[in-house]
Structures are given as structure tokens and as C-alpha cells.
Amino acid sequence: MEFCLVEPENGLGAYQWHRGFAAANNHLFPRTWEVYERLAADGQVWCARDGREFAALAYFLLDQGAWEVGGLMVSTQARSKGIASVLARLTLGHLLFTEDPLSRGERVVMHVHRENPDPRALIERKLRFKLAREIEADGSEFPGLRQNAHGKVQGDEFEIGIPESLLALAEWCDSWSGSLTDGSAAVVTLSPHTSLSMWAEAFRDMTQRHG
Amino acid sequence: MNATVRKIREFEVFDAHESERVTALRQMIDALRSFRSNDDRAPFSEFVRYAQSLLELDDAELSGRLRVSRPTIGRWVRGQSAPHPLGQSAVIQTLADLAMQKLKRHQTSARSLAEVVG
Numbered sequence: 001m002e003f004c005l006v007e008p009e010n011g012l013g014a015y016q017w018h019r020g021f022a023a024a025n026n027h028l029f030p031r032t033w034e035v036y037e038r039l040a041a042d043g044q045v046w047c048a049r050d051g052r053e054f055a056a057l058a059y060f061l062l063d064q065g066a067w068e069v070g071g072l073m074v075s076t077q078a079r080s081k082g083i084a085s086v087l088a089r090l091t092l093g094h095l096l097f098t099e100d101p102l103s104r105g106e107r108v109v110m111h112v113h114r115e116n117p118d119p120r121a122l123i124e125r126k127l128r129f130k131l132a133r134e135i136e137a138d139g140s141e142f143p144g145l146r147q148n149a150h151g152k153v154q155g156d157e158f159e160i161g162i163p164e165s166l167l168a169l170a171e172w173c174d175s176w177s178g179s180l181t182d183g184s185a186a187v188v189t190l191s192p193h194t195s196l197s198m199w200a201e202a203f204r205d206m207t208q209r210h211g
Numbered sequence: 212m213n214a215t216v217r218k219i220r221e222f223e224v225f226d227a228h229e230s231e232r233v234t235a236l237r238q239m240i241d242a243l244r245s246f247r248s249n250d251d252r253a254p255f256s257e258f259v260r261y262a263q264s265l266l267e268l269d270d271a272e273l274s275g276r277l278r279v280s281r282p283t284i285g286r287w288v289r290g291q292s293a294p295h296p297l298g299q300s301a302v303i304q305t306l307a308d309l310a311m312q313k314l315k316r317h318q319t320s321a322r323s324l325a326e327v328v329g
Contacts, residue, residue: 005278008271043280062282098279099286100295103250191278192308193301202295 004189011040026146027116066107082181114154129158163207173200243307248299256290262306
């Protein structure tokens with residue numbers, strides 16, 4: 001399995017994968033082609049792929065002054081291998097390392113539909129994000145997401161924990177074996193002259209600067 | 212003016228431009244190698260802008276080479292963000308690599324032309 005940024009020329013394939021996945025799950029917000037195309041063309045989508053087949057996707061974006069890591073989806077066939085946690089960590093780590101948002105006091109958040117239990121253990125226990133606030137929006141703002149009896153979409157916003165999230169990420173970068181939980185090998189393509197151990201050093205440094 | 216003289220004159224003009232480019236690339240490589248990252252985003256932003264211009268890469272091309280997002284390049288160039296200092300060093304090292312590759316291409320093409328003319 002390879003973990004890397006989706007190349008702009010593979011943006012359409014990534015969008016189709018995202019769209020098909022989100023359409024079958026009313027806890028996941030299906031981004032429009034216009035939005036997803038821009039994310040992919042701009043190099044803001046990370047993927048796990050086996051050859052040319054996507055196994056998982058996640059993106060990061062700057063929205064109204066806060067950085068969001070979102071769109072985390074893993075194909076049914078690729079589950080139970082720990083792919084989601086690797087991909088979420090890489091997407092978050094890439095954002096922290098290349099943009100250093102904490103140095104400017106910018107927030108880093110993740111959103112989860114109130115009735116979606118799946119990613120909460122990953123977000124709270126592995127990424128060590130903290131529940132920041134509850135969100136309620138009119139259903140018309142988020143077509144495709146499950147609404148409550150009053151036509152509202154309810155969700156939770158989690159925010160990066162400082163220093164907990166940084167330390168957890170640094171520890172993972174230092175200790176990850178490069179294998180998935182089923183023992184199969186995983187290859188991570190980072191920026192040139194960059195390594196996970198360099199990331200770990202940077203995240204520990206961030207705890208000193210912003211902790 | 213016969214064909215040989217015209218060819219030599221063209222080469223001299225080309226060679227003058229090439230010399231300027233090669234000198235600029237060498238100066239940039241020296242500058243990039245002397246870069247020391249710190250918390251001030253301004254020097255990093257200047258270096259990326261300078262290198263991007265001399266390497267003749269747009270934001271999309273540069274983001275592909277550095278494997279970062281295109282908006283990230285824009286924010287770096289505008290001084291709105293910068294990587295963590297360790298990341299700054301990695302970016303600058305990659306820019307120096309790209310400058311070295313471009314320098315070699317210029318030197319190779321100049322040699323090839325000189326052989327044709329000579």
C-alpha cells in the first residue's frame with residue numbers, strides 16, 4: 001500500500017471514489033466536484049492506494065480561518081488494516097509540517113456527524129483531538145447528510161490537543177514499523193529531504209513553542 | 212555575411228545569455244546553501260520567490276516538485292506561512308537540487324551548441 005498526495009491528474013478518479021463512497025453513507029459530507037477538483041488539483045488530498053486503486057482518501061483545507069482535516073474514507077475491502085489511522089496521521093502531519101499553523105495560532109479541527117461513531121476512537125484516542133463544540137446547521141446546507149426530526153444536521157467539532165496530539169503524532173512517527181496491522185508493507189511518499197523522524201522532531205519542537 | 216559567420220554570431224548572443232543564466236544559477240545555489248532557517252518567515256519567503264523565478268516554475272509545477280499543495284506555495288511566497296524550520300531546510304535543499312539540475316542542463320546544451328558551431 002502506498003500513502004501519498006493525490007497527483008492533480010488523478011483528481012477526477014479521486015473525486016469519483018469520494019462521491020461514490022459518500023453517496024452510500026449519510027454520515028459523510030459529499031463534496032461537490034467543483035470543491036473536490038480544486039482540492040485534488042491543488043494537492044490537498046492524501047490517499048492510500050494499491051497500484052492504481054484507491055483504498056482510502058482524506059483531505060486538508062483552510063476554511064474560514066481554521067484548518068480542517070476531513071473526508072476520511074476507507075473502502076470496505078481495505079478495512080481492519082489500520083489504514084485510516086495511518087492516513088489521518090499523515091494528512092495531519094503534512095499539514096502541521098508544511099504550514100506550521102500553530103505558530104500563527106490557527107486552529108486545526110475535524111468534524112464528525114453526531115450519529116457517526118466510526119471515527120471517534122481514532123480522533124480522540126489516537127490523534128488525541130478534543131471535543132471543542134457541538135455544531136447544528138440547517139439540513140439544506142449539507143445535502144446528503146442525515147438530518148434530525150427538525151431538519152437539522154448535528155455534529156461535533158474536535159480540535160487538536162496541544163501538546164497531546166503533537167506528542168502522540170511524534171511518538172507514532174518514531175515508532176511506526178512501516179507495516180499495516182495485517183503485516184503488509186506500506187510505503188509513504190513524503191516531500192524530498194523529509195522523513196518521519198524529521199516530522200517527529202518538528203512536532204516535539206512545536207510542543208515547546210506552542211505547548 | 213556567410214552562414215558560418217551568422218551561426219557564430221548567433222552562438223555569441225546565445226552564449227552571453229547562457230553565461231548570465233549560469234552565473235545567476237550558481238549564485239542562487241550558493242545563496243540557498245547558505246540559508247539558515249529560523250522563526251522569521253520573510254527570508255524563507257524571499258528564497259522561495261527568488262528560486263521560483265530563476266527556475267521558471269509556476270506554482271503548480273513547484274508544488275509538484277516539492278510535494279506540497281499549490282496554495283501552500285502561494286502562502287509561502289506571500290509570506291503568509293512557512294513550514295516548520297526543519298521543513299524550511301528540506302525545501303531549500305530541494306530547491307538547490309533543482310537549481311543544480313537546471314545548471315547542468317544549461318551547461319550541456321551550451322556544450323552541444325558549441326560543438327555544432329565549432
